[in-house]
Amino acid sequence: MTEMRRPLGPIIRRPHVLRARLLFAAQLVFTLLLAAFLIVPAGLSMLAGVTENYFIGVRSGLTLRWLAQVWELYADTILRSFVIAIATLVVTIVIGLPAAYALHRRGDRVARLVEEIITLPLAIPGLAIALALLLSYGNFSDFRRSWLFILVGHVIFTLPFMVRSIMAVLAAVNINLLDEGAASLGASPWQRFRDVIVPNVKPGLLAGSLMVVTLSLGEFNLTWMLHTPLTKTLPVGLADSYASMRLEVASAYTLVFFIMIIPLLVAMQFMAGRGGLTGGRR
Amino acid sequence: MTAHGVAIHLENCGKTFANGARALEPTTIDIARGETVVFLGPSGCGKTTMLRIIAGLETPDAGGRVRFGDEDVTDTPIERRNVGMVFQSYALFPNMNVAENIGYGLKIRGIGAAERAQRVAELVTLTGIEGLETRSIDQLSGGQRQRVALARAVAIRPRVLLLDEPLTALDALLRERLRSELNSLLRALGITSVYVTHDQAEAMTLGDRIVVMRKGAIAQIGSPRDIYFAPANRYVAEFVGAANVVEAECRDGALILPGGSLPVAHATPGRAVAMVRPESWSIVPATAATLTGRVETVIFVGDRLRVTIAGAADRPLLVDAPNGLAVAPGQTVGLTVPPGAVRLLAGEAA
Structure with a gap:
């Protein structure tokens, strides 16, 4: 020692x-x-x-054949998914931006109640929302058969994400004060909205947009109930391929799905990082 | 300089908020063209509400009218009142740089890029922020932001300039410097200005007239000198500057205090409340005065001594003495004051 x-x-x-x-x-x-x-x-x-034959394993060789086959079989599904995602985005911005602004401006008990109601679809299983939509509008057969029916479901499901991310930014930049500042300089409500509110809300708008697009592309629950054989979307097609195609095709489909969704997730992550910075400034 | 802008007339402007809280009692006040009026009071006294009613950010309760000159603007929204406003937290637009912020009001008025650039350059010089034109708001210090906010408000050649505690967010040293800059700027512009503050030094420096406010009502309106030397009541006396307020019996033209008597001009017999400013007192030998007391503390503050004297009145008296005076705690001294410097306050015994 x-x-x-x-x-x-x-x-x-x-x-x-x-x-x-x-x-x-x-x-x-x-x-x-x-x-x-x-x-x-x-x-x-x-x-x-990308494996020739999965039961033999990778030594059977690698191939892009299955990917090509997926594209051949499901190109329209994939495309439709993007159309629905973009349409959902447009609708959620058109509804969500003014709604978030109005709710922020009011900020009273009624506004909080409305916010709760908008947020409700997050807590309700997609299946239940889909069933409610089917019960209410299932008889309008043209509407029922078109992709617009799925769009409605997606908007209900994604709107809270848009509204909430915009409201978070509105609270962070003290938009009421900026609005008063612009008004004192003679700007009309529309000019204020265009020149001051929208530009300062942009981080929240972008974050919300990426979230909405990603959620819409990946949404399965609701869509599975609402789709028809002619209005399949990316995830519904995925389930379809799992159920009816050989394993390699289904897996190739997964790969396609990843390729589609991962850039969006990365962009969202990037935006979240930048949003954190802008949220901190005054 | 010549007077610019318009006169402001407020008639019975009160404000009751949706939750029933009375922010402002119905108030009538006239502000002359080119005049700078400062609303002074603690937070919650209604001064900001008054400013926001003039601005058009709040509407007065039914019966209240706001007139700019001959024009009734009560129902005109702020964007059509042509007022310039400087907010306490500046409300600068983070999505625009300094020059774009200053030029925004001009752009809204459809003024062309060339004329706009010229006017912005003028204001940048006037407010001393040369070289910052292309900076983003994030990159500015508090004082620079304040100047940008001022330049932006003035750029549109408003009829009325409204300033809501524009210096409050700054540190003390900068506040003092900007106060005098702001003063010369307001004089140079000669525009009708309404300035809201809780800082009496700001009010004294900047105001042609000061409106002291209390609990949603006007406590006194007057020039800085009136407010300081002739406060209308105890509240004003104690809020503006340091004051010794004493309550005592008045007899034979003098206040009867525990430490002797204090001659008062225009005294009426009975219970009275009187105010003496600390700098009005003179400390003399005990034998040379009718009022005496014991020195309690002596604090050297540089340009003067701040002395407290016990036993003279019911409360210790605050006295400012020359910094060379030889006084020590425990000493008994006499106090004299010029007869005009004892101010009797109207009916506010409490």
């Missing part, structure tokens, strides 16, 4: 360092295992989509 005391620092500290390193290594391994557990299925699924 007495000899150990002389070269004081390193020798006494070493067990601590060792323990810390071991702990770190253990945590790293655990984290990696957990991440692998979650990521491997997705990776395998995508790999299956």
